[in-house]
Amino acid sequence: MLEKNYDAASVEPLIGKRWEDGHAFRAGAGAARGAEPYTIVIPPPNVTGSLHMGHALNNTLQDILVRFERMRGKDVLWQPGMDHAGIATQMVVERQLMEKKIHRRDLSREEFVERVWQWKAESGGTIVNQLKRLGASCDWSRERFTMDEGLSKAVIEVFVALYKQGLIYKDKRLVNWDPKLLTAISDLEVEQVELDGHLWHFRYPIAGASFDPADPSSFITVATTRPETMLGDTAVAVHPEDERYSGLIGMEIELPIVGRRIPIVADDYSDPEKGSGAVKITPAHDFNDFEVGKRHKLRAVNILTVDAKVKIADNEDFLDGLEPSKAQRAAWDELDGLDRFEARKTIVAMMEEGGFLEKTEPHRHMVPHGDRGGVPIEPFLTDQWYVDAETLARPAIESVREGRTNFVPKNWEKTYFEWMENIQPWCISRQLWWGHQIPAWYGPDGHVFVEKTEKQALDAAVEYYLAVDTPWKAWVEEKLENFAPGEILTRDEDVLDTWFSSALWPFSTLGWPDETPELQRYYPTSVLVTGFDIIFFWVARMMMMGLHFMEEEPFHTVYVHALVRDKNGAKMSKSKGNVIDPLELIDEYGADALRFTLTIMAAQGRDVKLDPARVAGYRNFGTKLWNATRFAQLNGVAADPDFDPQAVALTINRWILTELTRAERAITTAIGSYRFNEAAGAAYGFVWNLFCDWYLELLKPVFAGSDEAAAAESRACAAYALEQIYKLLHPMMPFMTEELWARTAPEEAPREDMLAVTDWPELAFEDETAAAEINWLVELVSGIRSVRSEMNVPPSATAPLVMVEAAPLTRERLDRHGEAIRRLARVSDIAEKNEAPKGSAQIVVGEATACLPLGDLIDLKAEAARLEKEIAKLDGEISRIQKKLANEKFVARAPEEIVASEREKMAEFQASRDRLKTAHARVAEAG
Helix, strand or coil: CCCCCCCHHHHHHHHHHHHHHCCCCCCCCCCCCCCCEEEEECCCCECCCCCCHHHHHHHHHHHHHHHHHHHCCCEEEEECEEECCHHHHHHHHHHHHHHCCCCHHHCCHHHHHHHHHHHHHHHCCHHHHHHHHHCCCCCHHHCEECCCHHHHHHHHHHHHHHHHCCCEEEEEEEEEEECCCCEEECHHHEEEEEEEEEEEEEEEEECCCCCCCCCHHHEEEEEECCHHHHHHCCEEEECCCCHHHCCCCCCEEECCCCCCEEEEEECCCCCCCCCCCEEEECCCCCHHHHHHHHHHCCCCCCCECCCCEECCCCCHHHHCCCCCCHHHHHHHHHHCCCEHHHHHHHHHHHHHHCCCEEEEEEEEEEEEEECCCCCECEEEEEEEEEECHHHHHHHHHHHHHCCCCEEECCCHHHHHHHHHCCCCCEECEECCCCCCECCEEECCCCCEEECCCHHHHHHHHHHHHHHCCCCCHHHHHHHHHCCCHHHHCEECCCEECHHHHHCCHHHHCCCCCCCCHHHHHHCCEEEEEEEHHHHHHHHHHHHHHHHHHHCCCCEEEEEEECCEEECCCCECCCCCCCCCCHHHHHHHHCHHHHHHHHHHCCCCCCCEEECHHHHHHHHHHHHHHHHHHHHHHHCCCCCCCCCCHHHCCCHHHHHHHHHHHHHHHHHHHHHHCCCHHHHHHHHHHHHHHHHHHHHHHHHHHHHHCCCHHHHHHHHHHHHHHHHHHHHHHCCCCHHHHHHHHHHCCCCCCCCCCCHHHCCCCCCCCCCHHHHHHHHHHHHHHHHHHHHHHHCCCCCCCCEEEEEECCCHHHHHHHHHHHHHHHHHHCEEEEEEECCCCCCEEEEEECCEEEEEECCCCCCHHHHHHHHHHHHHHHHHHHHHHHHHHHCHHHHHHCCHHHHHHHHHHHHHHHHHHHHHHHHHHHHHHHC
C-alpha cells in the first residue's frame, strides 16, 4: 500500500540509484534486436557551470525524447560530456590565484595548466550530479570532456587537415581584443552596452595652409567618440559626391600632436548626412576603417599595447617617417604608457589647447564589451589563425536548403541562412593557456610547420631547411649535430577557440578519427536540442565540420527552444535579482514537478514565463496521480496479467479505454513532432480530468455495489489504465512514475523491468458509442456545474433538471445514468417537458436543452446586479490597458516584457468579461 503522501526528496535519490545500478541508460538498454539507432549529443555544459533554468529546460526536453524513444525499442544513446570552456575556466582559476596574490605569469604554462586540471577534478563535475538530480538519462559511462585524450586527438587531426587543405591560415587582421583577458574573442562573444559618452569634433589642418580656427578653409572637421585613436589616423575620408570637399580630395592634412601627413580620400563609407561628412580613418583600430584602408592601400598604425595603453616609444608603426618638433616630442612623452581612457582626456586637452577642438557634444552610443572580461573591447591589429568559414559554410547551407537538416520551428532557418551567407573568416586562436594548444611550430626564420606532433614538425623542418639554400641551413645542421631540436622549433603559444573542439562533438565523442563501432552505429545523430543563442556558436560549426569530415550532416533535426524568463516575461539576470534556481525548485517541489511545468509551457517559438507557483501547481498534478493510485489500491485495484481490454463489457470501462487510446496517440504524435506542451497537455487532460475526476468517481458505485463481475472487470481495467498512464507520463515525470510502477506490481509477480526500459504503449482500443455516451454524461454534468458556479448557486442546494426536446437516445442515457447525474450535478430529480420552465438557466447538450429552474434558489435580480458590477469593473481595466497600449511612446520605450505583460492582462480581462456576460445572459433569460 502506498504511503499517504509522496516524498520526492527521499524517493528521487533511490530511484536514481536504481537506474544507475541497473544500467538503465547504457547505450542500447532495452533495445529490440536490430533496433534503429537514436542518438542525441548533449550540448556540453561548461566545466565551470552549475545547473541554471536554461539547462533545466534544455535537458528536460532531451530527456523526454530519449526516454520516449528508448521505450519505443530504439537503440538509444544520449551522449553526455562537458566543455573545457577556455576563457571562462581560465578566469576562474586566475581569480583563485589572485586571491593568493599569484599572477598567472608567475607560473610556468605547465604549472598553470596543472592547476586548472586540479580545479576541474575537484569541482568541475558539479553540473553532472545536478543533471542526474533532474533525471537526465544519459549514458554516464560514456561521459566525455573536450580536453580528453581522444577528443584532443580529433582536434589535432582536424586542425592539421584543414591547414593542409588551405582552409586554415594565419593572417594579420583586426580582431576583437579583450584588454583585460589579453586575448582575441569572437564577434559572438561581444555584447553591445549602451553608454553615455561624448562626440568630439576636431579640426584637422590642411597641409601647407596656415591653420586658423576662425578660417574653415584652413582645416577639415571630423568627429570621433574615441579621441585616443587619432594617433593612428592614416586618412580622412569624404564621400566622392559631397560637393563641399570635392576640391580637397587628394590633398593632405597634418595630424595634430603627431605631425603625420595623411591624405583626404574619396570613399562611399563617409555619410554626407552625418556630422561634418568627413570621417577620420584609423585602419588599425576600427573594423570599418580597416576595410577603407584596404581599398585605398593605407598604412595601419597600431598605437596601443595588448593591455590598451598608448605605445609610442619603440613603436615603428607610429614613428615611421616622423620628425617631431620639440613640442610634439613632449606631447608624445606625456602620452606614452597612458591607459586608453586617460590618454583620451589628455588628447582632448591637448587638442583644445592647440585650437583643434571645435566642440564637444553629449552622445549616447553602443560600446562593445567582452562578455567575459566585462570591459570595452578594442579592435586590434594582430596575427591570428583563421578558418575559411565561407568555404565550409557552402555545403552546410545547401543541407538546410535541401531539407537534409531541418530546423524546428522552421523560422530559425532564416536566422541560420542570414549568418551563414554573410559568414566572415573564423578567428580560432586565443591568447590563453587553458585549451588545445595550436599544433604549429616556427623555425628560426618564422616559417611555420603544422603537424600532429612535435617530432613530425621537426622532421618537416629538417626536410625544409636542408633542402634549400638558406642562411639557416648551416645553423640547423649544427643544431642537429648537437641534437637540440627545441632550439630549432618554437611552438605557437596560442590555444584554439573553445567552439573549435565543440564543433566536432557529434563525431569526436564517438571515437573519431578512429573507425569505432560506436561511430558507425550512432553517427549521424538524430536531433539536436539547443537554444537559439548558440545557433552560430555551435550549430552552424557542427554542420560545417560534420559535413566536411564525415561527409554527412551531424543531425537531421535541430529543435530550437526559447528562453526561460521570469513570470513577467523579463530575462533572468543576477542584476535584476529575478534568477530562479532550478535546484531550489527541485528541493521544494521535486524534479517531476519542475520538469512537467517546463514541458507544458514549452510551446514552439514561445518563451517560457516561469512562476514558481506554477511548479507548485504541477506538483499537485503528481499528488493527484499518487492519490488516485492509492484510492485504487484501497478499492482492491490490482494488476491482472490476464486482463484483455477487448473483452471489457461495461460502458464506463470501454469509454476510459477509448480515451486512453486517444491520449496515447495524442502524446505519441506530439512528442514525435517536438510539440512538448501538447504532449504534456494531453497527458494532464486525460489523467486529471478524465481518469481521476470522472472515471474513478463513476466507478465508486461499481466498487461499492453487489455486481462482483462488474467490480472485478473495473478493478482490472483501472489497474491496466494506471499502468499505461505511468508509461505515458514517464518521459515527463520519470521519478514518480518509476516508483508507482514498482509499487503497484502484484506481490506474487513483481515486474522484472524498470519502467525506464519498458515498452511504450501502442493502444488500439476504440468504442465510439461508449465514448460518445460517457462524454455526453461528462458534458451534461460539467455544464450544470458551470452554470451553478456562474450563477452563484449555494453548493449545498439541489435543483431539478428539466430536459426539453430530448431524443430517444438522450432518454435512454438519462435512464442509465440518472443516479450519477443526481449525485454529481446536485440534481434533485429529472423530468422531461416540451418547453423550458420559467426562471430556468439553459444549457444545450447534444440535441436537447437542459434547464435548471433556479428562481427559488437565488435572487436573480441581485445576481444580475452583481454580474453587471463585475463586468463594469473589467471594462474599466480593459479600457485602461487599451489606452496604455495605444500610447506609441509607452510601446516604444517600455521593456518588451512589460508591453507583452499588459497585452496578456488585457486578453485575460477580456476572457473573464466574456464569461461574465454569458452568465449575465443566463440570469436575464432565467428572470
